[in-house]
Amino acid sequence: MEIDVFTGINGIPDEAINNKTVIVIDVLRATTTITVALAAGCLEVIPVLTPEEAIEMRARLGDERVLLGGERNALKIPGFDLGNSPREYTPEIVAGKRLIITTTNGTRAIRRAAGGHQVFLGAMVNAPSVATAAAWGEEDITIICSGTKDRFSLEDFLAAGFIVDRLTALNGFTLRDGARAARDYYLYRRDDPAAALKESYHGRLLEELGLGEDVDFCSRVGTFDVVPVYGGGIIKKIG
Incomplete structure (x- = not known):
């Protein structure tokens, strides 16, 4: 069994996804936000590619429990109920609701992972639980970093490295070069992941937009044990 890490969605061969365990990462902020929403009692999350698709889907579903969430260029989409800040997704707002979400980077990566045998969503906040869930699948693992445009x-590479490091401790994996590089970067920065996120391009962008608290929130390791799993176009939590 082997682990590979891709640092973006372009150029990923189908054979790296089909019938593999796939972990999609968008630390800032989509997979963090989805994890938080499910932990707060959201029933399911539907990732879509465009705001127009989200609006059309809500109209088609005709369900008053449906919320629209997401961002473009890190800012809330006009007319949507929620942005992409994980701090917005409280039980008071999302418990018992269905969420349709579209983001600049993360939802594209999630949709690209369709075809995987099992597709998990990872972030710093749930990385230990995701690694544990993926380790016992007895199959190759592909980790997709969503990247930024x-x-x-x-930040995605750091989370990928954490997961790779944990996976190798849990099961007998060999590492392809991308996985080895991600693990090495994580080991270099593991003492202060918050600083690593703040130094990243996306982290600095969010700070400039007044969203520095999101960066701090997203840097916390293992604060949630929720493992989101994507299948049939819908994201739910395991168990």
Whole structure:
């Protein structure tokens, strides 16, 4: 069994996804936000590619429990109920609701992972639980970093490295070069993941937009034991 890490969605061969265990990471902020929403009692999350698709889907579903969430260029989409800050997704707002979400990077990566045997969503906040869930699948693992507008993102690479490090401790995996590099970066920065996120391009962008508290929130390791799993176009939590 082997682990590979891709630092963006472009150029991922189908054979790296089909019938593999896939972990999709978007630390800032989609997979963090989805994890928090499910932990807060959201029934399910539907990732879509565009705001227009989200609006059309809510109209088609005709369900008053449906919320629209997401962002473009890190800011809440006009007319949506929620943005992409995990701190917005409280039990008072999302418990018992269904969420349709679209983001600049994360939802594209999630949709790209369709075809995986099992598809988990990982972030710093649930990385230990995701690694444990993936370790016992007895199959190759592909980790997809969402990146930032098709460019490399340090925060996703850091979370990927944490998960790789934990996976190798839990089961007998061999590492392809991307996985080895991610683990090495994590081991280099593991003493202060918050600083690593704040130094990243996306982290600095969020700080400039007044969303520095999101960066702090997203840097906390293992604060949730929820493992989101994507299948049939819908994200739910395991168990």
